[in-house]
Amino acid sequence: MDGCRICGSAAADSVPLWDGRQYCRRCVGGVSPALLAAALSGAPLEETIERNAVRAGRYFWAVGRYVVGFSAIFGIPMSVAVIAGQMPLTAMLVFLAIFGGGPLLLLSIVVPLAAWARRRQLPRTVSIHDGMVRIARPQGSVTVPLAKCRWSAGALANDEWSIYTGTKPAVLLQLPDEQVACGFSADSRERWLSFFALADVPHTRASGCLAWLAWCIAGLTGGTLVGAIAGSIVWLITGNQLWMFGLGVMGAIEGAIACLLYGTCATTEHPEAARKRLKPLYLGLAFAVLALKFRMGGGLVGATLLITINGALGVLLGYLCQRRIRLATSNEPGRRDVSHPASV
Ligand SMILES: [Zn+2]
Numbered sequence: 001m002d003g004c005r006i007c008g009s010a011a012a013d014s015v016p017l018w019d020g021r022q023y024c025r026r027c028v029g030g031v032s033p034a035l036l037a038a039a040l041s042g043a044p045l046e047e048t049i050e051r052n053a054v055r056a057g058r059y060f061w062a063v064g065r066y067v068v069g070f071s072a073i074f075g076i077p078m079s080v081a082v083i084a085g086q087m088p089l090t091a092m093l094v095f096l097a098i099f100g101g102g103p104l105l106l107l108s109i110v111v112p113l114a115a116w117a118r119r120r121q122l123p124r125t126v127s128i129h130d131g132m133v134r135i136a137r138p139q140g141s142v143t144v145p146l147a148k149c150r151w152s153a154g155a156l157a158n159d160e161w162s163i164y165t166g167t168k169p170a171v172l173l174q175l176p177d178e179q180v181a182c183g184f185s186a187d188s189r190e191r192w193l194s195f196f197a198l199a200d201v202p203h204t205r206a207s208g209c210l211a212w213l214a215w216c217i218a219g220l221t222g223g224t225l226v227g228a229i230a231g232s233i234v235w236l237i238t239g240n241q242l243w244m245f246g247l248g249v250m251g252a253i254e255g256a257i258a259c260l261l262y263g264t265c266a267t268t269e270h271p272e273a274a275r276k277r278l279k280p281l282y283l284g285l286a287f288a289v290l291a292l293k294f295r296m297g298g299g300l301v302g303a304t305l306l307i308t309i310n311g312a313l314g315v316l317l318g319y320l321c322q323r324r325i326r327l328a329t330s331n332e333p334g335r336r337d338v339s340h341p342a343s344v
Contacts, residue, residue, distance in 0.1 A: 006198065018045045019146055019199040020131035032194035034187060045195060046127035047182035053165040054122065056115040064107055069221050071100030073228055077244055080232050118164050126173060126180050128195075133173065135180060142175075150174045150204040151196050153328075171196075174204060215263035216256050223255015224248050238302075250294040254287065254310075258317050265321045266328035275325050280318030287314025 003010040004024035011024040017039055029036040038045070075096055081087040125136045133149055135142045152172045161167070161181065171183035171192045183189035196203070231247030234240075261283075265274050291310035295303045 015039045017195060017199060018128040018130070019195075019201075021199070023198065028198065031198055032190055035191050035194040035198070038191050044127045044129050045191060046125055047184065047188060047192075048123050048125040049161060049165060049167075051119050051122040053167070054115050054118050055164065056111050059115060059164050060107055060111045063111075064104060066221060067100060067103045067107070069225055071096055073221075073225050073248075075100070076229055077232050080236065080244075115164065118161075124161075124180075126182050133175065135175070135178075142177075144175050146199070146201065148176055150202045151192075152204050153193070212260065212264065215259040219255035219257070219259025220252050221255070223251040223253070223258070225251070226255070227251015246294045250290065250310075254290065254313070261317065261321055262324060266324045275322060278318055278321040278325075280315040280322065283318035283321075284311045284315035287311050287317075 003022070004014055004027055005021045006023060006027040009024050009026075011026075014022040014024045015028060015036070017023055017028070023039075025036060028039060075092070078087060078092040078095065082089050082092055121137055121139065123138075125134075127134050127136070128146060131146050133144045133146050150173075152174060153170065167181070167184045170181075170189040172179050172181055173192075183192040195201075227250055228244055228248040230251070231244035234243040234247065261278060265278060288307045288311035291307045292303070295306050
């Protein structure tokens with residue numbers, strides 16, 4: 001029998017992992033006791049999305065909230081304008097019926113059909129056995145050598161199934177032609193990540209475009225909404241309606257920056273460099289300068305208040321990014337140091 005792939009020891013109690021190679025119990029248990037238990041049980045390493053995991057309601061919420069957000073961005077300032085007697089109530093209601101009610105009605109027809117079509121493609125089971133990755137679906141199965149696969153972590157937007165099931169795909173297995181999510185629970189995530197680390201499956205950055213775009217859009221929408229609401233309140237207090245526009249634009253810029261930084265800081269290949277770059281003080285200063293650009297009058301008190309609040313938001317963002325990087329680097333077995341002998 002060959003020795004352990006990691007330490008080379010010819011221990012008689014070695015266990016085969018799902019890549020088809022032998023490992024000693026000490027090396028496997030050292031990285032993850034749960035992985036050792038799973039390997040000893042003889043069960044395959046697998047993850048299944050069941051048919052009943054697809055919920056039309058989740059899909060409706062995933063898409064519908066943007067419609068609601070869009071309506072709110074315009075609806076809230078319009079309500080203020082109606083209250084202030086600047087706009088007829090019927091005009092606001094017609095606008096909301098067309099741009100808010102219409103899309104929601106359409107969604108309520110389309111979503112059940114989409115969910116039904118998705119269920120027909122399930123259950124989907126990803127499994128690894130003897131060095132081969134197999135993806136089984138009702139329409140048929142695909143088998144690819146594990147050696148041709150890579151993995152990435154922390155990509156929430158890359159597996160479209162998460163829109164239908166609400167699961168957060170913690171680990172993405174990237175096959176040559178597609179990527180599949182696995183590791184839906186904390187236990188399962190640990191098994192997959194520990195296995196990838198031990199078996200030396202190449203790690204790659206989550207294929208970025210889609211995730212970047214999703215974070216950007218989420219930030220733009222949320223930021224505009226929060227900025228416009230804050231601006232409407234300041235408008236009511238000061239009587240200067242420019243605030244709603246100014247803070248809305250500032251919210252959009254900061255929302256996009258914040259979501260992009262927070263969303264991608266933990267998936268970068270160089271977490272240490274990212275941690276140095278995203279210091280709370282730097283971000284606080286940058287946000288304070290941005291606030292200086294967007295202040296719409298309000299005198300010294302108004303400007304000081306805006307700069308202070310916005311600077312504090314920057315500091316908070318920096319702190320949250322630091323925390324996210326720290327958690328990602330300390331909890332991810334894939335980044336843990338596993339000593340490897342010269343490859344066989
Ligand atoms: Zn060993």
